[in-house]
Each structure stands twice: as structure tokens, then as C-alpha cells.
Amino acid sequence: MTFWLIEVAYLVASALFVMSLYWMNDPKTARRGVGAGVAAMVVAVAGTLFNPGIVNWGWIAGAVAVGFLLGVPLSWVPLTAVPQRTAVSHAFGGLAAGLVGAAEFVLWQAHPESFTAFRTFALVAEVILGFLTFTGSLMAAGKLQEVRWIPQRPVTYPGQNATNIGLLGAAVLCGIALVWKPVELAFLFPVIVALALAFGVLLIIPIGGADMPTVISLLNSYAGLSAVAMGFVLENRLLIIAGALDGSSGLILSVIMCRAMNRSFTNVLFGAFGQVQQKAGPAETRTAKRETPEGAAQILGMASQVVIVPGYGMAVAQAQQRVRELYDELTKRGIDVRFAIHPVAGRMPGHMNVLLAEADIPYDKLIEMDDINPEMPQTDVVLVIGANDVVNPAARHDKASPIYGMPIIDADKARMCLAIKRSMNPGFAGIENELYFADHTYMLFGDAKVVVGDLVKQLSGGSGL
Ligand code: NAP
Numbered sequence: 455m456t457f458w459l460i461e462v463a464y465l466v467a468s469a470l471f472v473m474s475l476y477w478m479n480d481p482k483t484a485r486r487g488v489g490a491g492v493a494a495m496v497v498a499v500a501g502t503l504f505n506p507g508i509v510n511w512g513w514i515a516g517a518v519a520v521g522f523l524l525g526v527p528l529s530w531v532p533l534t535a536v537p538q539r540t541a542v543s544h545a546f547g548g549l550a551a552g553l554v555g556a557a558e559f560v561l562w563q564a565h566p567e568s569f570t571a572f573r574t575f576a577l578v579a580e581v582i583l584g585f586l587t588f589t590g591s592l593m594a595a596g597k598l599q600e601v602r603w604i605p606q607r608p609v610t611y612p613g614q615n616a617t618n619i620g621l622l623g624a625a626v627l628c629g630i631a632l633v634w635k636p637v638e639l640a641f642l643f644p645v646i647v648a649l650a651l652a653f654g655v656l657l658i659i660p661i662g663g664a665d666m667p668t669v670i671s672l673l674n675s676y677a678g679l680s681a682v683a684m685g686f687v688l689e690n691r692l693l694i695i696a697g698a699l700d701g702s703s704g705l706i707l708s709v710i711m712c713r714a715m716n717r718s719f720t721n722v723l724f725g726a727f728g729q730v731q732q733k734a735g736p737a738e739t740r741t742a743k744r745e746t747p748e749g750a751a752q753i754l755g756m757a758s759q760v761v762i763v764p765g766y767g768m769a770v771a772q773a774q775q776r777v778r779e780l781y782d783e784l785t786k787r788g789i790d791v792r793f794a795i796h797p798v799a800g801r802m803p804g805h806m807n808v809l810l811a812e813a814d815i816p817y818d819k820l821i822e823m824d825d826i827n828p829e830m831p832q833t834d835v836v837l838v839i840g841a842n843d844v845v846n847p848a849a850r851h852d853k854a855s856p857i858y859g860m861p862i863i864d865a866d867k868a869r870m871c872l873a874i875k876r877s878m879n880p881g882f883a884g885i886e887n888e889l890y891f892a893d894h895t896y897m898l899f900g901d902a903k904v905v906v907g908d909l910v911k912q913l914s915g916g917s918g919l
Contacts (some may be wrong), residue, residue, distance in 0.1 A: 456504050463501025464692040470494030471696050475703060481807055481817050498692055533809065534769050537802045541595035541670045544677045548587025551680040552647070555581040558687055559643055562636070569636040576686035578629035581643075582622075582650045583680035589654030591673045597658070598666045598801075609659040615724060618656050625649035657723075665722050667802050668711045672723075675704030707803060714797035716849075716859035742878060745896035747905060750872050751912030753896075757834035760784055761826060763794045763863050764806045766882065767840015767875055771902035777839065778813035780906050783913040792819050794826040794836075794863045796844035801882075827864045836868035838889075840902045842881025845889055857883050871895040874905045 471494045477487030508514070524546075531539045555577050562568040596604040628642040628649070661669055678700030685693030712719055745753075754760060762781075768774060784791045793815065799806045810820060830836070838845055845865040848855040865871055866889050873890055876899060880886055889895055898905050 456506055460501045460504050463497050463504070467494045467498035467501065467692055468695045470497065471699055475699060481804075481811055481820075494696075498696070501692075532772075533805075533812075534772075534801070535599070537667045537670055538595040538598040540802075541591045541598065541666075541673065544670065544673050545588050545591035545595065547677040548584045548591060548673075548680060550584070551580050551677070551684050552584030552588060552650075554684055555584060555687065556643070556647065559636075559640075563640060566637050571633055573687055574633045574636050575629075576683045578632055578646065580680050580683035580687055581646060582625050582629065583676050583683065585647055585650035586654035586657065587673050587676045587680060589651045590658050590676075591654075591670070593655055593658035594666050594670050594673060597661075598670075605659075606662065608662045614656075614660055618653065621649055621653045621656065625653065661723065668708050668715075668717075668722050671704050671708040671711060673704075675701045675708065678702070678704055711798060711803060714861065715857075716861065740891045742890045742897045743895065745872060745898055747898065747908035747912055750896065750898055751909050753870060753872065754784060754789075754835055754837070754909065755787065755913060757789055759829075759833045759835075760789055760791045761794050761830070761833045761836045761865075761868065762791065763796070763799075763836060763838045763841050763845055763865055764810065765796075765799045765839065765841020765844055766801055766805075767842075767902050769800050769805060769809055769840070771840060771904075773839065773901075773903040773906050774809040774813040774815075776903050776906040776910060777810070778815055779910045780913070781815060781819075783910055787913075792821050792826065794823060794865075795820050796823050796841070796861075796863050799841055799844045823861060823863050827867075830864040830867040833868040835870045835872060836865045838865055838871065838873040838875075839906065840875055842875070842887050843883045843885075846881075846883075846885070846887045847889055848885065848887070855885060857885065865889060866892055866895075869894065872898060874898045874900070874902050876901060 470490045474487045474491035474494060477483040477490060479487075503514075528539055528542065558568075559577060559581070593604065597606055600606060625646050628646045631639050632642050632646070658669065678697045681697030682694050682701060683697075685691065685695075685697055708719070708722075712722060762777065764774075764777065768777065781791050793806070793810060795806050797803065800809075807820060811817070841863075843849075843857055843860070843862075845863050846855075846857060847862065847864075847866045849857045849860045849862045852858055871889065871892065871894055873895060875897070878886075878890065878897075890897060900908075
């Protein structure tokens, strides 16, 4: 009876996990997807608690309490910190898998018949992937959080790739030895753990803070694969299914992000992107034109087609509500306002969609890059709010630019461009943006929330527009 109860719970949980991913594909059903994911987890945990093999409820209650104590504050982080928060979750996932693997290894020593070649192989894979995900994810979170003692820039040294591959190779060789003689060579187990922990750190240090979101998604995939291996070790089908979903979705997301940045996986992992760029010659002295909120409000008020391009700066400023008010003011005047969404605007996939949805901007006004670009030449005003790399025309023509080949939103093709940012500082890729020096571009310097608020004030009657 209990067996069937657990099997049914696992079947329901697996179906809910699949549906959760499916629903999360679309902003309209994303909330349902999150609900299904939570329900799947609850059913999975509840089903597991029916396991007759449970020997100590006290430990389980303690672990649940610790999970709550850590998990609840993690849910309070601001949206801009979600990538690093996600990395911390993966670190816990990796640590859990690694520790379960270590516990099983110790328990099996008393029952050497448990060490079948396949299960020992799965256990080694679980431990290597789990522990490297643990330290790798912590390093990634630290880089994104700009922790002082973790350098943001890629740290490179000669022979780095060979060292890293050597370290991983050594862990794999120790693992093969363990599969061969798991009891006699048990002393190799802590060596594998140490090598995997070190590999996690060394894998991440040559990667710039800028590439961390892609790497976090890849680490998500490793955590999923270690859960698959754990499923084989514990002979638990649900873990195999959920881990495979996690592993494949993380990988697919990384591939989507790489494509949207026109980068390859090897370039992200080994390209040390984000190193200080050496200037070829003396910098040109170009000046950007400024505009005041009054002038900008007048320009916007006279337009019939406005496209807003949000970027990371809108997220930093938490300006989405003000942007909604601006949208309301402009649409009230019969102006057609749409939002151009670049797939990697911000710091995580869907970042802009989430923020704009939070401000209740209608989904049908959010237009994907490929659909909005052909309409740019007919657009009267494009308003760039805290975006930089995703509107940099250098990506189209400057072969020497680190973002060359990345698809961009063609803001430069609109009749006029207004750009809100605090300074002329570069964005994520660390490069100057020629759009801001173009003849038809006017800069509105200041925090996005303040400047958009000023525009709203001007349009809502303050200036009599
Ligand atoms: P960006 O290139 O990083 O530029 C953001 C701009 O916002 C900065 O130039 C900054 O200029 C401005 N800013 C910051 N705080 C602001 C504030 N409070 N008010 C007004 N402006 C502010 O951002 P993006 O154009 O969105 O491009 C995203 C970049 O991230 C791309 O290079 C992409 O490849 C990369 N990336 C994205 C993802 C993803 O999944 N979304 C993943 C990996 C990498 P000031 O300092 O002058 O204000």
C-alpha cells in the first residue's frame, strides 16, 4: 500500500514538474507554472515521507527547519539580485547531492555488495558534480554580488585550462579507481571531494562577472545532472526525472543566452570576456547632446509612435512603476507606445518581462526584438531606459567590438532617440555606445526612476503640455 502511495505521489509530482516548465514558457501562464512547481515539490516531499525506511524523524524535522530559516530570507532579495540568489540555491542543491553521495558511500562500506559498478559510477558522478556545483555556484554568486575578496574581472594565468582539465581528469581517474575497488581504495573518496571542490572554484575564476548569468544557468544544469546520478544511487525515479528536467532546461537556457549574445559556450567558459579592453589609440573626444525632462516630454508628447527600450538600468532604478505611469500618460494622448524586449536585456532571461509585468503593462505591448526591429524606421521616438549594450550599433558593424554579431534593438534607426542613464559610463560589456553620440540622440542624465518620474510630471500637466 505504502509503495503504491509513494509511486502515485512521484507520478503526480513528475507530471506537475513537466507542466510547470511548460506553463513557465509564456508570461500569461508563468504564475500557474510556478504554482505547479511548488505543488510538485510538496507532493514529492510528502510522498517521500511515507518511505518505510525513515529511521529518524527528528533529523528530518531539523533539516526542514534549517531549510525554512535559510529559504525564507532568500525569498526577500530584490529582483536585481535574483541571479545570485539562484546561484546560492544551486550551491545548496549541489551540496545536498554531494553530501547524500558521501553518506551513501560511508553506509555502503558496511555492505560492500551495494557497490555495483553502475551504482558506484553514479555515486562518483553525483559527488563530483555536486561538490563542483557547490563551490562554483558560491563563486558565481559572490562575483555577481560584487563581494570584495572575489575579483569581478576574469583571473587568468598561463596553463590555466590545462590545470583545470588536469584537476578534473585526476578526480575522474580516482573515481574510476573507486569503481574498481570501492572498499580497498576508499581513501580516494575524500581526494575526489577535495578535487571537485577546488575545480568548482578554478572553473569560475577565469570567467568575468558579466558572463555569470550564463554560467549560473550551466551550473543549474550540473546540479540537475548530479540529481540524476543521485536518483540512480538511491534508486529513486522521481529524482532521475526531476534532475533530467533541471539538467536539460538549464542547458537549453544557457544555449539561448549564448545565442542571444552571439557567443559560443567555449567563449563564455574560456574566453575571459570582460577583461579590461586596451584602447587602440587616443580616445576621440565626442560629446553627447543633453535634453531636459521638459524638452523630452514635449518631444514625446508630439510623437505618434513611441518605442520604449528597457534595460538593466531600469531594473537597478526599480523604475517600472514610473514607466507604467509614463505609458498611461502617453496612451491617454492617443500615442502608440510599445516596449522593445531584447532577449538578454538586464541580467537574466525574461528580466524585463518580469519587471514590466509587475507594473501591469499589457503583455501585448511587449514586442520581441525581431518583430519590433522592422518597425524602427517608422518610429518617431525611441526612449531607451537604462539600456546600453542591447542598443549599441557597434554590434552590427564593428568587427573589433566584443559584442560584434550580437543581435541588437535598432534604436539608432528611429527618427529620434532619447536615452536615460546616469552618466556616459559603459554597460555590461564595458564598451562605449556610439548611439549616444548620434545626431538624433539626446541624453537625459539621471537615475531612471527620477527622470521617468519627471517626464510623467511634465506630461501630466505640470508643464501645461
Ligand atoms: P547594460 O549594457 O549593462 O547597460 C545598463 C546601463 O544602465 C548602464 O550603461 C548604466 O549606465 C545604466 N544604469 C545603471 N543604473 C541606472 C540607473 N539607476 N538609472 C539609469 N540608468 C542606469 O544593460 P543592457 O543594455 O540591458 O544589456 C544587458 C547586458 O547584459 C548585455 O551585454 C547582455 O549580453 C548581458 N547579459 C545579460 C544576460 C541576461 O540574461 N539578461 C545574461 C548575461 C549577460 P550609467 O552607469 O551611466 O547609469
